[in-house]
Amino acid sequence: MAAPLRLGVLVDSEAKLTLLKTAVSQVGQRIDYCALVPGPDASETMSVLSLDELEQVSDLDAWLVDITHAEDDTRLSPGAAILSALLSAPSPVLLSDSSELGSGPAERMAWVARLKSRLQRLIGEVNLQSQKAANSVWVLAASTGGPSAVSDFLRALAPDLGVGFLYVQHINEGYSPALMNMISKAGHYPAGTAKQGSVIGANTVTIVDPVKRVEIQENSTLVLHDEPWGGCYQPSIDQLVANLARTHRQRSGLIVFSGMGNDGSASCRFIRQQRGQVWVQDPDSCVLDSMPAATLQTGCVDRIGTPADLAQSLEIFLRQSNFDEEPQAHESSATH
Known part of the structure; x- marks a missing residue:
C-alpha cells in the first residue's frame, strides 16, 4: 500500500479544521501540519502561519486550504499573501470552500463526499510530480x-x-x-x-x-x-x-x-x-x-x-x- 500523502492544512477557523480532518482521514491520508490564517475569528489555540514559517514546511506533499476572504476587510490581507505564496509554490494546492456547506445533515454529507473525491484526485496530482505519464x-x-x-x-x-x-x-x-x-x-x-x-x-x-x-x-x-x-x-x-x-x-x-x-x-x-x-x-x-x-x-x-x-x-x-x-x-x- 502506498504511503499516505503528507498534507498541510490552512484554515481560518477551527470548525473548518474539524471538517477537513474528517475528510482527510476517510480517504486514508494524513495531516502533518495545520495552521490558522489571521482573520476576524482567529483563535489562540492554533498556530498562526506566517510567510517565514511557510518556507520551513515546504516539503509537504500538498496543501488543503479553506479561507474565506472579504475584500473590504484589511485584516485578511496576511491570509491573501500566504495563499498567493502557496499558489506559486511547486506543491499542489486544493482549495476547499466550506461556504457551500448547508446546515442539514444531507448537505453536510454531500459536501464531505465532494471533498473526498477531490482529495482522491489530489493523490494523482502529487504522483505526477515524480512520475512521467505515458504519451x-x-x-x-x-x-x-x-x-x-x-x-x-x-x-x-x-x-x-x-x-x-x-x-x-x-x-x-x-x-x-x-x-x-x-x-x-x-x-x-x-x-x-x-x-x-x-x-x-x-x-x-x-x-x-x-x-x-x-x-x-x-x-x-x-x-x-x-x-x-x-x-x-x-x-x-x-x-x-x-x-x-x-x-x-x-x-x-x-x-x-x-x-x-x-x-x-x-x-x-x-x-x-x-x-x-x-x-x-x-x-x-x-x-x-x-x-x-x-x-x-x-x-x-x-x-x-x-x-x-x-x-x-x-x-x-x-x-x-x-x-x-x-x-x-x-x-x-x-x-x-
Whole structure:
C-alpha cells in the first residue's frame, strides 16, 4: 500500500479544521501540519502561519486550504499573501470552500463526499510530480486465454515506446498478484496493480483489479471507487474503454485478445469516434475467439494479427505517430 500523502492544512477557523480532518482521514491520508490564517475569528489555540514559517514546511506533499476572504476587510490581507505564496509554490494546492456547506445533515454529507473525491484526485496530482505519464494509453482487454496472449504480445514488443498499458483481464478477486508476477516477467514493461492516484506511466502495464471500479483522469492518473464494477464482467472492459476514449481521445487504443463473451465490443465504437485505434487478436490464434469476433462485427477494427504481429505493428504505429498534430483519418477496413 502506498504511503499516505503528507498534507498541510490552512484554515481560518477551527470548525473548518474539524471538517477537513474528517475528510482527510476517510480517504486514508494524513495531516502533518495545520495552521490558522489571521482573520476576524482567529483563535489562540492554533498556530498562526506566517510567510517565514511557510518556507520551513515546504516539503509537504500538498496543501488543503479553506479561507474565506472579504475584500473590504484589511485584516485578511496576511491570509491573501500566504495563499498567493502557496499558489506559486511547486506543491499542489486544493482549495476547499466550506461556504457551500448547508446546515442539514444531507448537505453536510454531500459536501464531505465532494471533498473526498477531490482529495482522491489530489493523490494523482502529487504522483505526477515524480512520475512521467505515458504519451498514449492502450487497453489490453482479455478473458479466457488472455494471460498467455498478452504475455506473447509484451514479449515481442520493443522497449521504451513511451506507451502506457491498462490490462483489463476478467479474473476472480485475489488473482491480480499472480497475474502481475506473470506479466512482469514478459518483456520490458513492468506490471503493477491499479492504486488510488496511480499514474499510467510510460513503458508500464497497470493491471485493473476486479473488485473496485477504476476511473481514468485526463492527466493519466487513476481514481479507485469503493463501489464494484457494474454489469456481468469484472472488471468491465466496456466501462473502462468508454472512459479512456473520453479522456484521451486520439491518444487512446484498444487491443482485444482471446476471451469469451462480448465485453469491449460496445465501447470500441467510442474509441473509433475519437480517432483512437481498435485492434484485435486474429481469432484463429485465440484459445476462445468470442471477444475478438464480437469486436470485429462492429466494423470498427483497424488491425488484426497474432500477438507478435500486433506488437510489431504497434511499434511502427507509435514511432510514426505525432500526438501533437491532428491524427490521420482511419482507413475504411481492417488490415492484417
